[in-house]
Amino acid sequence: MYYIIKASCESRVIGSIYPQCNKFINGYDKDMVGGLYWLDDQVEEKKDVLITPSIDCYILSLRSKVTNALSTVCLNPFFDKKTIDIISQYNIGNHQIFQSKVLRNKIYYDYYYLYLKENVLNHIDLQKSVFIKEDAWNKYETYTDIPSIKELDNLRDKLYHNPSETCFFLDSYKIFFKKSFSNYLDIFDMPDIDLISRTYISQRLKDHLERENITGLTFTEATNLYFEE
Numbered sequence: 001m002y003y004i005i006k007a008s009c010e011s012r013v014i015g016s017i018y019p020q021c022n023k024f025i026n027g028y029d030k031d032m033v034g035g036l037y038w039l040d041d042q043v044e045e046k047k048d049v050l051i052t053p054s055i056d057c058y059i060l061s062l063r064s065k066v067t068n069a070l071s072t073v074c075l076n077p078f079f080d081k082k083t084i085d086i087i088s089q090y091n092i093g094n095h096q097i098f099q100s101k102v103l104r105n106k107i108y109y110d111y112y113y114l115y116l117k118e119n120v121l122n123h124i125d126l127q128k129s130v131f132i133k134e135d136a137w138n139k140y141e142t143y144t145d146i147p148s149i150k151e152l153d154n155l156r157d158k159l160y161h162n163p164s165e166t167c168f169f170l171d172s173y174k175i176f177f178k179k180s181f182s183n184y185l186d187i188f189d190m191p192d193i194d195l196i197s198r199t200y201i202s203q204r205l206k207d208h209l210e211r212e213n214i215t216g217l218t219f220t221e222a223t224n225l226y227f228e229e
Contacts, residue, residue, distance in 0.1 A: 007071035019071035021058035060104035067216030090186035093118025123181035
């Protein structure tokens with residue numbers, strides 16, 4: 001069993017501001033090489049990050065609580081050392097961890113960004129998987145038998161730039177994993193598959209995070225994943 005892990009948006013958990021880190025430190029250049037937006041581009045394409053990124057950039061709102069995981073305006077949640085130490089005990093495949101300092105009321109807090117580089121595409125039966133056409137309001141027909149990621153990208157582009165006034169999107173609906181996957185990762189993402197990238201974690205990692213009372217995260221059962229036995 002896998003779960004989708006997200007930064008919490010519940011006010012009782014994180015305070016009255018979402019995301020908790022919703023402003024940049026004065027003078028921070030988010031567009032510079034090594035900056036936050038540059039890193040986001042590298043992550044989206046799963047490139048090797050060969051320089052240490054400069055991501056001491058966020059201000060944590062005074063109306064937000066200091067949690068183990070912080071929601072941000074860009075990238076996935078930032079984790080504190082306790083959370084990173086727990087995750088690092090599990091199978092996370094190829095990855096990089098970058099340190100960041102978050103400013104709140106003149107105090108800097110140490111956090112970390114976990115960049116998941118492991119590519120699971122070779123373990124996905126793309127032709128068997130199902131994708132669903134949708135717009136901002138409705139879901140429509142499904143598509144199967146897509147032979148390659150290139151064809152998936154072409155189909156998404158065609159639906160988005162269709163002649164009608166409505167922009168359509170194509171999201172994952174049922175993703176079938178081959179036997180070769182065999183639950184070998186406890187945390188992974190699929191940016192080429194999911195329309196909006198989601199992070200998935202195993203039952204055992206979720207249980208460990210909950211036992212340690214890690215705050216700032218929510219877990220939802222990943223009903224879109226299917227595994228060949």
